[in-house]
Amino acid sequence: MSLTNASPLEAAQAAKSASHVLATLPASARNDALTAIHAGLTEARDEILAANARDLEVARLAAEHGQLSQSLVSRLDLGKKGKWEDMLKGILDVRDLEDPVGKVTLRTRLDDGLDLTRVTCPIGVLLIIFEARPEVIANIASLAVKSGNAAILKGGKESTESFVAISTVISAALEKTRVPNGAIQLVTTRDVIPQLLDLDQYIDLVIPRGSNELVRYIKSTTKIPVLGHADGLCSIFLERSADAKMAADVIIDSKTSYPAACNSVETLLVQGPALESQFPVVAGALIAKGVVLRCDAKSKAALANKLSPDLSAKIEDAGDADYDTEFLSLTLAVKTVDGLDEAIGHINAHGSKHTDAILTSSPELAEQFMSSVDSAGVYWNASTRMADGMRYGFGTEVGISTNKIHSRGPVGLEGLMIYKYQIRGQGQVTAAYGEGEGKKRFKHERLPL
Structure with a gap:
């Protein structure tokens, strides 16, 4: 993970480049990275919770003055109700799930020597914009690495101490692995969300985690597809x-x-x-x-x-x-x-x-x-x-979606995958197929997976 103050464009370009490498890493390399992240966070528990306590102190004062909601303060508390333990467990749970990359979901023989397959692949570059929830960093990093997606994270100012502490640990852990440094980036520059939301040529999916106002704002101001929900009614x-x-x-x-x-x-x-x-x-x-x-x-x-x-x-x-x-x-x-x-x-x-x-x-x-x-x-x-x-049983989630396309409900590894079609042929051309003399017909024979 790179804790970066690069411009939004530079961060997005680095993430896009890293996504191409990450998507081709074997499952063993991606799993090794999750093991390293878990070990690093476990060792740094006291420092991270101390940083979170500093965020909480500031947030509670803001709430007393009506500048922050109590629900947001509650979501900020990383030591509450086993949240820390759940965060760490989620990393290992994700690591131990079946590799979602490169799974064949369809095989069709179009003709002799001409086979079509459909295989799962990562979406590409994810942009996660979140408020308060510091555990989101570990959740997203784990799911992104496992699914072969690069991720750019932008957190709210109320959780700055927490996410800097967590990101520093994850960055050090990933330095020892084959995952490119630019694959997971935490943007620390202030007031860059509008610029990030404008980079649809590099960013493939936005996942907001926060208030109704945040989600509605993002959905109304970007061309990038948005996965999430504005309300939990x-x-x-x-x-x-x-x-x-x-x-x-x-x-x-x-x-x-x-x-x-x-x-x-x-x-x-x-x-x-x-x-x-x-x-x-x-x-x-x-x-x-x-x-x-x-x-x-x-x-x-x-x-x-x-x-x-x-x-x-x-x-x-x-x-x-x-x-x-x-x-x-x-x-x-x-x-x-x-x-x-x-x-x-x-x-x-x-x-x-x-x-x-x-x-x-x-x-x-x-x-x-x-x-x-x-x-x-x-x-x-x-x-x-x-x-x-x-x-x-998804290990953890990047969020909950109420969308009508792609993914609904808690979104885990499966929701971070799309697919591509591959054809393996022997020089076939479309002109050879059709109706009439001398033309061939497609077989469209379903093959076992």
Whole structure:
């Protein structure tokens, strides 16, 4: 990794050149680089966490003065909830995955001595623009190296100490490997994002990791394809047949395990008959965990006689805007729906196509929900927090995509690959094929992989 203050153009040109080398390295060389990165970060743990603590101190002061959101501060903390351990584990998990480069996915005999194959290959040069999340550097570096992609990283000023510390360690580790120095670059020059977003002749994909404002800005100001999501507005539909305890456990985890995460649930849709049975159990458990419920009139009325006055006093009235809000905090909007069709309609109209779930004992309703909801992740009786590359077995992720093309959901190695077609022939020309006398016809014979 190069910690560079080069111009955006110079960084992009170096990355493009390095990508051609990296894409041809054997899997053993790329795996050796990940082993070196893991060892270097493990040894430098105390120094990196100390740097992160300095970033956190500045960020908390900024948050106290209203200059930074609490959710961003939470994402900055590298020592929180096993984040450091997960980061290191992700490097080895990625290393141990099957090599994604050069896999044959199609073989067709066009004619005798004329064979077509389709093989996987890297995208090329990735530009990752991120806020706060210092672990992104290790995640991206690991996935990029393993997948044969070069990567340019540009972090926000709130995580400067952390990403400089991490990058310095990764750079030193890669110096001992066959991975070109320019293959992974951290740009330290300030105010260069507009210039980077203009370099579509060198950069092949932009991956934003940060606030809604950041993602929307990037999507509106570049010709380069963008992989990511602007919002994480996830919903859970509580259907009348769901087990109350299971529902409470799933919703509690979805909301409280990491409220600032993009896969945290923000809207709870409750079927009318469940208001008198499952919902009070769920609501009581949520309030006990410090969650503020913003309820519509029906769901609020259902709790009036079910909860103690102290708990009922913590329920707020919901407004229309609450069902379009990504709170990223211990606040949950609650809405009553008649049934499955209304729940699906609400999610498709108000959700962000990230991750949504149904809690039900009916397989038929669950399957209908999962086929009808237009989201990257649709779950039955499982926490929305499952939307994660590590939990999916991808090792780690470069981000979560709600795109309709290329890749959706948590994006790991597979999402960083495209493919090329190769033909091996013996001098064949198109003029020899067609209809009529003396012309040949293509065989189009599918061959085993």
